[in-house]
Amino acid sequence: MSDVEKVKKLRVATGAGFKDCNLAIKEANGDLDKAVEILRVKGISKASKKMSREAKEGVVAISGDEKKTSIIEVNCETDFVAKNDDFIDFVKELSELNNQNDSNLESLKKAKMKNGSSVEDNLVALIAKIGEKITIGQTKTISNSSSTNYQYLHTVVKDNLAKLAVIVSLETNENSETVKTFGKQLSMHIAASNPLALESTLIDKAIIDKEQELITEELKNSGKPEDIAKKISLGKMNKFKEENALMTQAWVMEPKKKVQDVLKELAVNGLKIKEFSRIKIGE
Structure with a gap:
């Protein structure tokens, strides 16, 4: 895959601009997963999904x-x-x-x-x-x-x-x-x-640790005071867990409700x- 194709793929996945994607790919030496992390840490992208998984x-x-x-x-x-x-x-x-x-x-x-x-x-x-x-x-x-x-x-x-x-x-x-x-x-x-x-406490620890690492790096570059950064970090992590645990996800059929609400x-x-x-x- 050429650098131009990588930039296009990264732009679609992250919504970041051409210049930011191009710089991220160069900094990551062509590694798309690393480029996604670089954009996240810089606060340019919210994407966290894997990019370079083998196409199957x-x-x-x-x-x-x-x-x-x-x-x-x-x-x-x-x-x-x-x-x-x-x-x-x-x-x-x-x-x-x-x-x-x-x-x-x-x-x-x-x-x-x-x-x-x-x-x-x-x-x-x-x-x-x-x-x-x-x-x-x-x-x-x-x-x-x-x-x-x-x-x-x-x-x-x-x-x-x-x-x-x-x-x-x-x-x-x-x-x-x-x-x-x-x-x-x-x-x-x-x-x-x-x-x-099924529940937030059951999410793989490695996934939680990686998300926490990315959020911490992202906030370091934001220039916010440490106490405020900690509060934002906690909020972001809670949101990540809520959105990725089945019981607390927004119910697809009626997004104002959570799965646990529908069950009840x-x-x-x-x-x-x-x-x-x-x-x-x-x-």
């Missing part, structure tokens, strides 16, 4: 039922291959085996497919036939005896294969239409809002969000 294609597949549901990501190099019949057939069968093996990758690789060969051997054969690197990415199985799982597929490629997939588990003894509607809407909310964890308003006895999984190709 492929599909995410969901298998199972409402009591035990599994999700698996399979990556390839081009979207053309992601729509190839051989690739799709392999992923569909792989998805079922993944559910049977509770997303245990080592067991999955050794599992036998319909042709009698292992997943590992079939993967090698598929790579040889198609001529592209194909890898198994993230996997997750959600199974709770007292819960019901709901799912959502976005940008469906075929049947149970998509570019983005979500599973969310609701703990409840009730099987009403109200609960079913909430389960479906909640899975769509997770797809759109990409929460990092449903007034369904014992209804709880147990856990969730969201996988998107390229993230």
